[in-house]
Amino acid sequence: MEKIQELFINGEWVKPSSEEYLNKYNPSTGELYGKFAAASKEDVDRAIDAAYDAQKKWEKLTSVERSKYLYRLIDLIRQDRESLENLLMDEVGKPRKEAVQEVDGVLDQLQYYAEFARKITGDVVEGTKPERVIFQYKVPYGVVLAITPWNFPAAMIARKIGPALITGNTVVLKPSSDTPFVAGWIVEKVRQAGFPPGTVNLITGKGSVIGDYMTSHKKISVITLTGESRTGVQVMKSASSIMAKLILELGGKAPFIVWKDADLELAAKVLMWAKYWNAGQSCIAAERLYVHEDVYDKFLNLFIEKTKRLKIGEPRTSDMGPLINDQQLKKVSGFVEEAVNQGAKILYGGGKPQLPERYSKGFFYMPTILTDVRQDMKIFREEIFGPVIGAMKVGDDFDEVIELANDSDYGLASYLFTKDVSLAMKAAREIKFGELYINMPGPEATQGYHTGFRMSGQAGENSRYGVEEYVKVKNVYIDYSKDPTAGEVIPPYTD
Numbered sequence: 001m002e003k004i005q006e007l008f009i010n011g012e013w014v015k016p017s018s019e020e021y022l023n024k025y026n027p028s029t030g031e032l033y034g035k036f037a038a039a040s041k042e043d044v045d046r047a048i049d050a051a052y053d054a055q056k057k058w059e060k061l062t063s064v065e066r067s068k069y070l071y072r073l074i075d076l077i078r079q080d081r082e083s084l085e086n087l088l089m090d091e092v093g094k095p096r097k098e099a100v101q102e103v104d105g106v107l108d109q110l111q112y113y114a115e116f117a118r119k120i121t122g123d124v125v126e127g128t129k130p131e132r133v134i135f136q137y138k139v140p141y142g143v144v145l146a147i148t149p150w151n152f153p154a155a156m157i158a159r160k161i162g163p164a165l166i167t168g169n170t171v172v173l174k175p176s177s178d179t180p181f182v183a184g185w186i187v188e189k190v191r192q193a194g195f196p197p198g199t200v201n202l203i204t205g206k207g208s209v210i211g212d213y214m215t216s217h218k219k220i221s222v223i224t225l226t227g228e229s230r231t232g233v234q235v236m237k238s239a240s241s242i243m244a245k246l247i248l249e250l251g252g253k254a255p256f257i258v259w260k261d262a263d264l265e266l267a268a269k270v271l272m273w274a275k276y277w278n279a280g281q282s283c284i285a286a287e288r289l290y291v292h293e294d295v296y297d298k299f300l301n302l303f304i305e306k307t308k309r310l311k312i313g314e315p316r317t318s319d320m321g322p323l324i325n326d327q328q329l330k331k332v333s334g335f336v337e338e339a340v341n342q343g344a345k346i347l348y349g350g351g352k353p354q355l356p357e358r359y360s361k362g363f364f365y366m367p368t369i370l371t372d373v374r375q376d377m378k379i380f381r382e383e384i385f386g387p388v389i390g391a392m393k394v395g396d397d398f399d400e401v402i403e404l405a406n407d408s409d410y411g412l413a414s415y416l417f418t419k420d421v422s423l424a425m426k427a428a429r430e431i432k433f434g435e436l437y438i439n440m441p442g443p444e445a446t447q448g449y450h451t452g453f454r455m456s457g458q459a460g461e462n463s464r465y466g467v468e469e470y471v472k473v474k475n476v477y478i479d480y481s482k483d484p485t486a487g488e489v490i491p492p493y494t495d
């Protein structure tokens with residue numbers, strides 16, 4: 001039976017007022033996978049109004065009461081996790097082990113945020129006189145618009161609704177149009193968990209059509225977006241009219257540095273994860289390979305040999321699946337073509353893999369490694385977001401390598417492999433990226449603050465800092481003396 005994804009507004013599944021639906025295609029086969037509601041502005045208004053009204057009651061609950069809903073949601077997801085794993089394999093094309101890992105991440109994040117019950121504390125500060133005091137409350141903003149991407153569609157939803165809800169905000173969720181069914185699955189569990197109507201609402205539809213309307217809506221107080229940097233720029237422009245608080249998790253262009261003393265086997269193993277995890281469709285994926293001249297050939301050969309052993313194909317039986325859609329496939333292959341035209345050479349891959357007929361229309365692309373890449377090439381400047389990496393040989397000047405790494409519009413994740421502690425600590429000081437992984441793989445931990453420099457975004461998610469992004473500090477001053485104005489010079493009033 002054809003899959004249909006409806007809207008979820010004020011605790012009910014409803015059809016879009018326009019009765020219009022959009023198509024979602026299966027990335028492994030290229031076939032129609034299902035249809036999802038194209039919300040109208042009226043639908044957006046109803047969802048935001050529901051969240052606005054619900055928030056007034058939601059914030060009056062204690063954080064312990066709010067956490068009980070989150071714990072019920074966690075239990076419901078855990079009991080039915082296999083169906084979410086299957087959805088991730090079908091809708092994203094994610095290999096089985098990565099689908100399992102993502103559901104683990106959903107449960108881990110929701111658990112982490114539910115545990116913040118009773119731990120969101122304000123301050124009591126002494127006033128300017130003995131009988132004055134300042135109470136600093138941590139209060140919720142109001143309605144949070146959560147806009148999520150397709151690459152980790154379930155984990156990114158958990159990373160937003162978790163902190164938003166535990167702090168007393170309510171949510172309108174706008175998922176990627178490439179993964180509407182994962183979002184619908186999670187919101188159905190929210191419904192089953194018994195969250196009060198309006199606490200979480202689901203609006204599907206093209207961001208390019210309803211995005212500006214949502215992000216300039218007067219009843220929205222926070223916009224948390226995970227997406228491309230150019231989308232972040234557009235959201236910033238649109239949201240400026242309502243002065244919404246922005247949490248922007250955007251693009252990445254991670255440098256992967258292999259120094260002459262690195263453990264090459266370790267570095268190659270980690271690069272297999274950093275490059276081919278989710279078919280390279282990750283904001284923390286290795287996107288620029290800098291290898292010391294002394295070990296360049298040896299490391300590249302090691303990495304190519306490992307890459308050759310990757311099984312490419314449909315998600316349930318392979319190591320790496322397809323790209324998310326045809327547009328992404330064209331974009332990634334375009335990067336390779338342009339790099340070759342600019343003088344780079346393909347050492348391995350480049351093009352579609354040979355697959356059984358059933359998957360011949362899937363959006364698959366070979367893992368691809370290029371050499372002779374220069375710093376000014378597009379493949380080193382812009383986010384590829386696919387299983388492709390260019391390599392550059394670097395000399396013995398570590399300062400120069402740090403400079404190359406920092407020379408990017410992006411600043412999210414970075415990687416360094418060296419046994420030299422002083423080099424590692426120098427990089428820790430001088431690298432201008434939100435994350436530096438030294439001799440280890442990612443991804444970011446829930447207790448780490450996931451944040452980026454430059455065009456990789458602003459504010460951040462996860463850790464206690466990520467929770468604090470969802471509360472404002474409200475200051476209440478009290479003077480309990482007999483004469484609060486004694487000794488005060490308060491012009492222009494007179495006795």
Ligand SMILES: NC(=O)C1=CN([C@@H]2O[C@H](COP(=O)(O)OP(=O)(O)OC[C@H]3O[C@@H](n4cnc5c(N)ncnc54)[C@H](OP(=O)(O)O)[C@@H]3O)[C@@H](O)[C@H]2O)C=CC1
Binds near residue numbers: 178205229
């Ligand atoms: N920093 C981080 O933690 C992460 C960053 N990312 C980044 O996300 C990108 C991949 O995700 P992808 O979904 O393609 O990113 P997009 O920016 O294309 O879309 C992200 C979300 O924004 C919506 N959107 C698009 N245009 C607008 C608009 N004008 N106003 C409001 N919302 C809009 C999209 O809706 P629609 O789908 O309908 O267009 C989608 O829900 C990569 O750049 C990756 O680096 C991904 C994961 C983590």
Ligand SMILES: O=C(O)[C@H](O)CO
Binds near residue numbers: 152281282444
């Ligand atoms: O990197 C990403 O895309 C997400 O943050 C998952 O780690």
